[in-house]
Amino acid sequence: MQLSAAPYEERLTAPRSWWIVSFLAGVSLGLILLPFGTLPMLGGLAGGAAAAAVVVSSYGSVRIRVVGDSLIAGDARIPVTALGEARALDAEEARAWRTHKADTRAFLLLRAYIPTALRVEVTDPDDPTPYLYLSTREPERLAQALKAARTARTAQ
Numbered sequence: 243m244q245l246s247a248a249p250y251e252e253r254l255t256a257p258r259s260w261w262i263v264s265f266l267a268g269v270s271l272g273l274i275l276l277p278f279g280t281l282p283m284l285g286g287l288a289g290g291a292a293a294a295a296v297v298v299s300s301y302g303s304v305r306i307r308v309v310g311d312s313l314i315a316g317d318a319r320i321p322v323t324a325l326g327e328a329r330a331l332d333a334e335e336a337r338a339w340r341t342h343k344a345d346t347r348a349f350l351l352l353r354a355y356i357p358t359a360l361r362v363e364v365t366d367p368d369d370p371t372p373y374l375y376l377s378t379r380e381p382e383r384l385a386q387a388l389k390a391a392r393t394a395r396t397a398q
Contacts, residue, residue: 249308250387252378254353256302264294304351306376308387311395313362315351315376322391325374326363330381333357345372353377360384 268291275286307314311322331339336359340352349364349371360381362374378384 250384251305251307252380252384253305254302254351254356254377254379256298257355260298260302260355261295264298265291267291267294304353306351306378306384308384308391311391313374313388313391315349315374318349318351318374320364320374322388322395324364324366324369325388325392326365328360328362328385328388330385331359331361336377339375344375347371348373348375350375351377362388 268287268289271290272283272287275282304316305314306316308322313320313322313325336357339359339361340350344350347370352375356377356379358378358381360374360376360378362376364371364373376384
């Protein structure tokens, strides 16, 4: 697999406050089990915090990458030749595109704790998806990486 001219990789990690909440979930379970004794309370604390941490970690492990001639967003892999214009969205525009402007056929890689996004048109006539909405902390950089990958693909 050939690397693109401007490789891009971003992991959409959960914010720190979510990790605090996962610890508090363990504390809550420990307090619920406190009437049964110290050992069940400690087990509830450890087990509840661990289970909540696994949920937070899996939700925050999604990645967006531009590799070779493909955009990989979560489980989706899209060739850059099937993509059109990429438009960076600020917080207000991103909120509009994930609410009242949203198309039910669109591919959304949405993380509510990331205010900015990138909207990429899908130009493949066989694909019913009109656009991709990708939550990203660096929408301009991702748009540049897609443009560079498209340019490198057409130059071959």
